[in-house]
Amino acid sequence: MLLHKPTSKTLRKLLFPYQNPIFSCLYQPQNPAYIYTQKANYVNVYMKWKKDSYFDTIEHIDKSIVLKPIINLKNCITEDPNGCIPIYRVSKRGFALDVPMKVAKFLRKYPSIFEEFSGEYNYPWFKLTPEAAEIDREEKRVYEDCREDLRDRLKKLILMSKEKVLPLKIIQGMEWYLGLPDDFLHYTEKNLDRSFRFVTMEDGLEGLAVDSGEKVLSVVQRNAMKNGVYSGGSMEAVEFPCFPSNGLRLRHKIKDWLEEFQKLPYVSPYEDSSHLQPDSDECEKRVVGLLHELLSLFVEHSAERKKLFCLKKYMGLPQKVHRAFERHPEIFYLSHKNKTCTAILKEAYCDESAIEKHPLLAVRKKYIRLMRESAVILKNRRVNGRLAGGGNMELDLDLEHKCEDRGGGENTKVDLDLESENVDNRDGECSQ
Secondary structure (H helix, E strand, O other), X not given: OOOOOOOOHHHHHHHOHHHOXXXXXXXXXXXXXXXXXXXXXXXXOOOOOOOOHHHHOOHHHHOHHHHHHHHHHHHHHHHOOOOXXXXXXXXXXXXXXXXXXXXXXXXXXXXXXXXXXXXXXXXXXXXXXXXXXXXXXXXXXXXXXXXXXXXXXXXXXXXOOOOOEEEHHHHHHHHHHHOOOOOHHHOHHHHOOOOEEEEEOOOOOEEEEEOOOOOOOOHHHHHHHHOOOOOOOOOOOOOOOOOOOOOOOOOHHHHHHHHHHHOOOOOOOOOOOOOOOOOOHHHHHHHHHHHHHHHHHOOOOEEEHHHHHHHHHHHOOOOOOHHHHHOOOOOEEEEOHHHOOEEEEOHXXXXXXXXXXXXXXXXXXXXXXXXXXXXXXXXXXXXXXXXXXXXXXXXXXXXXXXXXXOOOOOXXXXXXXXXXXXXXOOEOOOOO
């Protein structure tokens, strides 16, 4: 009776130690439930962000956020049959064109790209300078000559999605990063092949799908195969190229975890990943591989991190996908310039032979060169104005203010914070 019904708490602990959490490991049921369940092995490590001046000073990445509205306004001018537009044509479209301030003020910040003159009823008109017009023609030639390359980049973006289909609005949001012209999807006959088809998705959105039975290799797989460390099979342990920043020191615990992480099987972003458990290091390696491949397709091999969040639903990315960038500082760098967070693929700038350069990158660098020339022009105008003693004369734009009132609170600084200067108030016809 004493053995079957012990009344003392101390006696019960001695007779039945498995009920004590301290000794619970000594008691194992015959068929524990957890042996039938896959266990997650996600390791929660913290990586301290380290500033790297090399990646922060890459000019075409730093100026990309300003170059985009410049290209948008340039396209508005070139679309006009006369090659010039009055200010009221775009003054109300500043938000749609990503212009961070009043449109007229923004146009005058870049006199080496946009030339201003007075047109009908003394309205300010704008056209491209000869240098900018020549770069625009070169840009159009790149679109024509590299149409197949641009098509393949779009195809790979869609093939990385779970259902091999993406909404048109998502694709349009990625056009700037992929280097596609704004009207790329308007001319389907010449820009898309038979593998593309327009569909209506479950949520009612119009989408673009790709039907492709051929196997697509990622950049990581192609480089590993070139180096002889990958045979082409699935679930092989392919390592990511790592490029640690100067001064970045990791704890031994984190180094050991990264070594084990590299030995995990590599799941291509173009392969099915439904068999992976969400909270596992294997799944994280697939996410890192997808982000690596995604950035390798972009013009600058970088993107604003928040702009990638719209892909989470369609590419099977976790809710906290931003942690993949933070936990792998030897693969990605996060730049916090321009009041935003930009994710940069290190391999594209530390090993130039690893990733093919985008054909449009050279054209964008030429536009950035004109942006630098604009800064010099405006600086010389300020100096000459002070020497003349008359200060800066302003063009009378009363008519402009009537047609350009966009409300307060929208004037923010852009990267080249230059003062608005006067331009020659001359009459003339706009050249085609």
